[in-house]
Amino acid sequence: MCQQTRVDTAIPYYHRFLERFPTPGDLAEATEDEVLAAWSGLGYYRRARLLHAGVKEVVAQYGGAVPRGAEERRGLPGVGRYTAGALGSIAFDLPEPIVDGNVARVLSRLDRIETPLGRAETERALWTRAEALVAGPRPGDFNQALMELGALVCTPKAPGCGACPWAADCAAHAAGVETSLPVPRPKKKPVPVSLTAVVATRGRGADREVLLERRAQGELFAGLWMVPMVEAGPTQLALGDEAAGSLRDDAQRCAREHGVSGTLEADPRGEVIHVLSHRRYRVRVWRLSAARTRPESPLVPQRLDGLSELGVPRLTHKILSAALPSHES
Ligand code: SF4
Structure with missing residues (x-):
């Protein structure tokens, strides 16, 4: 957790993580969704997936105890020279840098x-x-x-x-x-990426659901739940903010490509800026209500009050907050 994240930020996550998965066996048996949910908000989700894969191997191959041998340690998923050295020296008192x-x-x-x-x-x-x-x-x-x-x-x-x-x-x-x-x-400067997101909802009040897709392996945000998004079309990029018509075209295309229809609002709800180490996202957020999905749609309805049980990255929460004022990011 402390690779790329400050210790004081990581501490509450660390305590919650150990409460949720007190032993290597508990973590190995958990689903990826459960692990990503416990990691939600910490970012760099690749660490969580590799930790999960590493612990599964520790349980399957080594009876739940990290192996002492340097070669075995280095063979675990996600363990490079730094982590192997930390385990070797701190856990086993071996002279490893x-x-x-x-x-x-x-x-x-x-x-x-x-x-x-x-x-x-x-x-x-x-x-x-x-x-x-x-x-x-x-x-x-x-x-x-x-x-x-x-x-x-x-x-x-x-x-x-x-x-x-x-x-x-x-x-x-x-x-x-x-x-x-x-x-x-x-x-390296983060590459600017312009996106259009559609927050598709159905139902009202406490029963309101939002349609999310789970990003496939190999994609950015793999395994995490996101609202449907598309890259902004060339017209929007060329014409800038005034091209309101083309902005709406992007939102319609986003809905169409994700197999969802409903009532799309006339104007975007707002804009979200989200910066990762390698990309700077500018996301225009649209709201679509009374959503209906076609059978081939990858979108899954999720209750808003159940999102803490899923791996939901901060970007998704920011987008939901822009579209649904009652949602806290
Ligand atoms: S290692 Fe060198 S630079 Fe760093 S605190 Fe010590 S004397 Fe100063």
Whole structure:
């Protein structure tokens, strides 16, 4: 959970997750929907799917206990060098390195590594140094101390070199260039994507249902429940916001392609902006009531008060909030 997510954000999810799945066996037996529901709101759902796949294998192949052998650990779904090292050193006290963002910052400064993060030579230098350092006693404690040093002392903007046990050996500190290291990896700008979403509802009050589709494997948001969406048509992109007619065409096309009909409102309900690491979505939200589906429609009616039982990403909640003012995202 803490890969790509701040610890204080992850903590409540972590507690709820362990309450819901107290043992590896409970998690292995859960459906993907149940696992994604417990992960909902945390983002980067690939982590949840890989965790689920990894735990299933731990239960099926190793009787529910993570294997001690490095090769077996590295063979589990979703376990790369970082996770294998975290398990090896912290759970089994084996001398295996970990390089996360905090460790990379400390070691880049300690050795004054001036090539950008992410580049092969930088990564090699960091892992080699981490491997040499962890070879001493109590590797699990050492790795955790190194991560904490990065989190609490060798911080990005104002490193506390005066309180650092490595100050005398630190090349960046000696040269006074601490804050210019590490050199960040070149950032890619998120690609703008323009979408049209149709929130199709039926029923009223507490019985109101919304039609959602479960995204297929291999698609973005795989396994998660989304409202029907299409990419904005070329006319809309060319003409901009004034092209109200073409906006409605997109909404009608969206409904048609998803096998749903009903009463489409004359104007969009609003717009949602949602930014992921690689994409910036701009979603026009339309409302369609008294929805009816054709037999081939992939849409499934879901009660609004039952969405917490499903894997529903934040983007879906934002869209529902724009269309249905009573829905809280
Ligand atoms: S001396 Fe300063 S820059 Fe160097 S590792 Fe310690 S806190 Fe980081």
